[in-house]
Amino acid sequence: MATATLDLPVELDAEGFLVNPNDWTPEIAEKLAADEGIELTDRHWQVINFVREDFAKTGEPPTLRRITKQSGVSTKELYQLFPKGPAKKVARIAGLGKPKGCI
Amino acid sequence: MKRILILGAGTAGTIVANKLAHELDLNEWKITVVDQSEIHYYQPGFLFIPFGIYSKNDVMRPRRDYLPRQVEVIISEIELIEPDKNRVRIKKDNRTLPYDFLIITTGSRIVPEETPGLKEHEWRKTIYDFYTPDGATALARQLRRWQGGRLVLNIVEMPIKCPVAPLEFMFLADWFFHEQGIRDRVDLTFVTPLPGAFTKPRASALLGDILEEKNINVETEFNVMEVDPDAKKIISYDEREIEYDLLVTIPTNMGDPVIERSGMGDELNFVPTEKRTLKAKDYDNVFVLGDATNLPSSKAGSVAHFQGEVFIDNFLRYIDGLPLRETFDGHANCYIESGFGKGFLIDFNYDVEPLPGKYPLPGIGPFSLLQESRLNHWGKVLFRWMYWNILLKGKPMPITAEMTMAGKWL
Numbered sequence: 001m002a003t004a005t006l007d008l009p010v011e012l013d014a015e016g017f018l019v020n021p022n023d024w025t026p027e028i029a030e031k032l033a034a035d036e037g038i039e040l041t042d043r044h045w046q047v048i049n050f051v052r053e054d055f056a057k058t059g060e061p062p063t064l065r066r067i068t069k070q071s072g073v074s075t076k077e078l079y080q081l082f083p084k085g086p087a088k089k090v091a092r093i094a095g096l097g098k099p100k101g102c103i
Numbered sequence: 104m105k106r107i108l109i110l111g112a113g114t115a116g117t118i119v120a121n122k123l124a125h126e127l128d129l130n131e132w133k134i135t136v137v138d139q140s141e142i143h144y145y146q147p148g149f150l151f152i153p154f155g156i157y158s159k160n161d162v163m164r165p166r167r168d169y170l171p172r173q174v175e176v177i178i179s180e181i182e183l184i185e186p187d188k189n190r191v192r193i194k195k196d197n198r199t200l201p202y203d204f205l206i207i208t209t210g211s212r213i214v215p216e217e218t219p220g221l222k223e224h225e226w227r228k229t230i231y232d233f234y235t236p237d238g239a240t241a242l243a244r245q246l247r248r249w250q251g252g253r254l255v256l257n258i259v260e261m262p263i264k265c266p267v268a269p270l271e272f273m274f275l276a277d278w279f280f281h282e283q284g285i286r287d288r289v290d291l292t293f294v295t296p297l298p299g300a301f302t303k304p305r306a307s308a309l310l311g312d313i314l315e316e317k318n319i320n321v322e323t324e325f326n327v328m329e330v331d332p333d334a335k336k337i338i339s340y341d342e343r344e345i346e347y348d349l350l351v352t353i354p355t356n357m358g359d360p361v362i363e364r365s366g367m368g369d370e371l372n373f374v375p376t377e378k379r380t381l382k383a384k385d386y387d388n389v390f391v392l393g394d395a396t397n398l399p400s401s402k403a404g405s406v407a408h409f410q411g412e413v414f415i416d417n418f419l420r421y422i423d424g425l426p427l428r429e430t431f432d433g434h435a436n437c438y439i440e441s442g443f444g445k446g447f448l449i450d451f452n453y454d455v456e457p458l459p460g461k462y463p464l465p466g467i468g469p470f471s472l473l474q475e476s477r478l479n480h481w482g483k484v485l486f487r488w489m490y491w492n493i494l495l496k497g498k499p500m501p502i503t504a505e506m507t508m509a510g511k512w513l
Contacts, residue, residue, distance in 0.1 A: 063370065064260075
């Protein structure tokens with residue numbers, strides 16, 4: 001992640017995630033997506049909106065399995081929308097923390 | 104008479120049954136345990152079966168022998184939990200069991216059906232698991248006559264029971280094929296959805312180095328979409344392919360189907376549980392221990408043991424009307440077999456990752472933490488005896504439930 005070049009009015013952690021999820025705006029999402037090399041379409045927004053609503057309910061970034069089961073976007077498509085590690089990329093662009101490493 | 108119902112008599116359920124029977128006045132409390140089978144398996148032993156170190160018989164014992172005589176034991180499948188009515192329906196005689204307190208210890212299991220191509224015509228021919236006694240035994244037969252080729256181990260998705268077991272499998276496979284004199288004809292590849300060999304940074308770096316030293320290939324961030332059992336390759340969502348001759352898979356792990364039927368689980372049928380008290384999030388008279396929880400602690404016997412200690416203290420307070428203490432810290436303590444008679448020990452919790460150092464254990468230790476030693480291997484060997492004779496019975500172990508920083512190097 002080329003976070004050093006990002007010019008955002010909000011604080012990011014060492015891995016480029018928003019420190020405070022309340023700082024998030026759609027404009028910030030566009031910039032974070034661009035940083036990941038992604039241009040946001042309606043399908044991207046469907047996922048991002050689901051993830052943000054779910055986070056508001058549970059307080060945790062949803063797992064990939066939860067996203068695909070409830071957002072109406074298949075795992076295969078999720079990988080096309082957010083290539084290489086969709087769970088992490090979606091969480092970052094949606095302004096949430098890094099998903100908990102399950103152990 | 105008040106009734107406590109325990110669902111599942113694996114590691115967690117057995118420990119809890121023993122502790123409750125020991126602590127409660129059984130003139131006032133009736134304890135009932137339901138499990139679907141008569142056999143208790145020593146699950147940490149499954150890892151050793153494929154390499155002929157243990158047989159299936161070495162890891163089986165009659166379940167009732169480890170449950171206290173004062174508790175009622177019912178062997179039956181569980182049909183439905185009805186937490187709003189404080190009762191559970193079971194298959195045997197169509198009985199309904201009412202409860203005042205419910206303890207869910209139904210564990211987790213592998214679900215190979217979640218991945219297309221896995222449990223089809225090549226299952227147990229060129230595709231094996233070792234998380235079931237039958238799978239581990241079938242794999243033992245296969246490895247004994249295998250003449251070499253590409254062995255690929257694949258973790259389908261996290262979380263899994265005993266997250267170190269797949270690594271131990273690779274270390275033992277390296278040792279086993281050396282002993283068989285065919286290591287030069289075996290190509291070992293470890294495939295994981297994680298960004299490294301393990302979930303925690305320092306242990307991941309160290310274990311990654313050991314994989315490299317042992318000439319084991321590592322493929323990271325590989326989320327398998329499907330298996331092509333005819334072309335013998337696994338394919339990821341981002342369209343990477345890995346070919347194999349023998350696939351050892353750690354399929355998706357899920358909670359018991361009864362959790363789903365009862366509408367009590369998350370996407371993987373694990374029960375939402377309060378992280379530090381072990382009470383079910385949605386119910387005030389339901390507790391969840393062991394692999395059945397959705398907690399970000401390891402799904403491992405040591406965790407079930409530490410949870411048992413925390414639970415019993417808390418439960419005794421709770422039934423006297425005192426508030427629950429937030430005492431469970433996610434503590435896990437795992438021996439890692441590294442082959443050639445050596446092993447590692449890691450000790451960690453929710454907040455502290457595995458660190459190098461010495462683990463103080465009166466009488467036998469100190470064990471080396473996050474470093475290879477022969478004593479750590481013997482710790483693992485001795486552990487089977489401790490499991491049957493001390494741990495399951497809920498007797499005091501010389502290990503504290505809360506993690507200690509003593510001996511750890513920061």
